[in-house]
Amino acid sequence: MNLIDRTGETRGITESRQRSRRTGEFIPIFRGARTREPGDIDSIVLHQTSFSQSARGNRIDRYDHTIAHFVVLPNGTVLQLRALETRLNSIAADNGIHIEFVGLFYDDRFTCRMLRRRRSRRELPTISQVHDGRELLVYLRSLEGLHGQLRYILAHRQITTMGSDRDNCPGPHIWYNLGKWAVDTLGMSSARSEARPIPPSWEDPRFQIPPPCDPPDSGRLTARGQPLPRPEGVSAYGFRKPRPEGLDFYPDDEFEIF
Numbered sequence: 001m002n003l004i005d006r007t008g009e010t011r012g013i014t015e016s017r018q019r020s021r022r023t024g025e026f027i028p029i030f031r032g033a034r035t036r037e038p039g040d041i042d043s044i045v046l047h048q049t050s051f052s053q054s055a056r057g058n059r060i061d062r063y064d065h066t067i068a069h070f071v072v073l074p075n076g077t078v079l080q081l082r083a084l085e086t087r088l089n090s091i092a093a094d095n096g097i098h099i100e101f102v103g104l105f106y107d108d109r110f111t112c113r114m115l116r117r118r119r120s121r122r123e124l125p126t127i128s129q130v131h132d133g134r135e136l137l138v139y140l141r142s143l144e145g146l147h148g149q150l151r152y153i154l155a156h157r158q159i160t161t162m163g164s165d166r167d168n169c170p171g172p173h174i175w176y177n178l179g180k181w182a183v184d185t186l187g188m189s190s191a192r193s194e195a196r197p198i199p200p201s202w203e204d205p206r207f208q209i210p211p212p213c214d215p216p217d218s219g220r221l222t223a224r225g226q227p228l229p230r231p232e233g234v235s236a237y238g239f240r241k242p243r244p245e246g247l248d249f250y251p252d253d254e255f256e257i258f
Ligand SMILES: [Zn+2]
Pocket: 046, 047, 048, 156, 166, 169, 170
């Protein structure tokens, strides 16, 4: 995991770049106390930024105003924006570690057909985000200062006070590959008191990354930027790519246009 410490750069930043719907002002990053007791931290909260991966890309200096402790970039780089004891203007302010995954991710209506048609602005988490995001969860669980008290892994939607506005935060792909993975593999729980349950539709294996779909094209573009079809789409005698197995099959750059 490539973990970059941005806590120095964010030290003087007090406003997000998200505007309040009510006042039109930038939402402050802090409200009330700016620190919290490390002993109160017991949950990891998963989010999606809800803007596309290409908007700010992998530029490590473009996320400093995000209200989060960590951001996982499209290439898997993990930015630590704030110390764990920083208390943010957010739900679970006293007990949650907030991780944002960069992307505008599909909701639970996702199908392989959507990937092939490419009509949607929505996208998938990259393999690197899944891989390095998992490493981040393991790393947080191993921290001495938290003394094994990090028991809960939550989807933002479970605890939001913003109703259906956050229904797709972080979305089923992040939940399936990180949240459910942490429950199954690290023994964490999503059943914190007062947290709503995860919708059963989010626990479907079709949300695996990489998706259990045939690749829609060869992963290459024409000079005019159009995706080239898979070789077997050109000729019945063309070379057939092997089917993807496991997490590391596609090189990241091929996957990101997928
Ligand atoms: Zn969220």
